[in-house]
Amino acid sequence: MSGAAAHVLILGGTTEGRALAAALDGRPSLRVTSSLAGRVAQPRLPAGEVRIGGFGGPDGLAAWLRAEGVAAVVDATHPFAAGMSRNAALAAAATGVPLLVLRRPGFAPVPGDRWHLVPSLAAAAELLPGLGRRVLLSSGRQGIGAFAHLDGLHFLARSVDPPEPPLPPSLEVLLDRGPFTLDGERALLRDHRIDVVVTKDSGGAATAPKLTAARELGLPVVVVERPPVPEGVPVAADVAGAVRWLERTV
Known part of the structure; x- marks a missing residue:
């Protein structure tokens, strides 16, 4: 993509979301906005632009993606934020905006647990x-x-x-x-x-x-147990994988 900076929306509020925003901060080819749900009184703010609050369901999110000219969405919400992940998948499907889920691996039991x-x-x-x-x-x-x-x-x-x-x-x-x-x-x-x-x-x-x-x-x-990722949405297990996906996508 050439010309104006590609607008990337990070649905954040997690360590991974903040790390991804930091990794992308300062890239002239990208405009990065992190969206936080606003459920924590004093959230840790990521680098770059930040918006706080909901979108009004999948239709509201789809309208925001269109209005803001978003080129890609990274769902870096908490693994149990199933409602937001579902809304992101529906909005991405409705608008044709590429969507990636950035989801850290779950806990793994070891002998003695x-x-x-x-x-x-x-x-x-x-x-x-x-x-x-x-x-x-x-x-x-x-x-x-x-x-x-x-x-x-x-x-x-x-x-x-x-x-x-x-x-x-x-x-x-x-x-x-x-x-x-x-x-x-x-x-x-x-x-x-x-x-x-x-x-x-x-x-x-x-x-x-x-x-x-x-x-x-x-x-x-x-x-x-954590809820499943929406069907058909690609997943990155770490920030490096999300950055590679964005480089390929936008």
């Missing part, structure tokens, strides 16, 4: 009473309501911002943001007498130490 894979937070809540009584809930503040009916368990919920009701009756909230260290995770599990961990299969190094600490202590871990 006591993982229980479940398809949803509701399934995790159903399984919990048979596994423990003191729960580290590190699945994000928006999913805590799935555990609100469990009155026989104590939850330590870790999130960037305070959760909103409904909430479990016995709940302690720890406001914190990764990356987390292995020593810190060991101390957290011991100090709070945690006997079961709940996490999403978000992948990435920032939150992986809790899995190592749980393995060392022999704790069961309930892992919510």
